[in-house]
Amino acid sequence: MLDTSLIIMVVVLALVFDFINGFHDTANAIATCVSTRAIRPGLAIVGTAVLNFLGAMISTGVAKTIGGDIVVSPTLVNEMIIIAGLV
Structure with missing residues (x-):
């Protein structure tokens, strides 16, 4: 139950x-x-909304940087770490 509530909070x-x-x-863009x-x-x-959405769907540069360069061990990342980062 706690994991489900944490996942909902992350989303x-x-x-x-x-x-x-x-x-x-x-x-800033317009x-x-x-x-x-x-x-x-x-x-x-x-136009900006459409292009921002397309950019988020097409580009994975930020995810690759976080997944490969910043986070050394993915096992150390849990819901609480993600919540702290979002807050």
């Missing part, structure tokens, strides 16, 4: 983290385009 925290991170990334009126804000937000 919820990961989704919240991704939402907040994407919220800030979108603002600020110049929108402020110079090169593109409408709605179109810029939709």
Whole structure:
């Protein structure tokens, strides 16, 4: 039961983290385009959302770095470590 609640907590925290991170990334990515009126804000937000999603689905660079360079022993990583990292 404890493992299930920890996994649910990890998933919820990961989704919240991704939402907040994407919220800030979108603002940084489209600020110049929108402020110079090169593109409408709605179109810029939709375009950024689609491209951020595609980037997350296609690119595995961050996962490879964490899995190969940062985490030396995967047996040391558990749900509590992941929760601490997300918080």
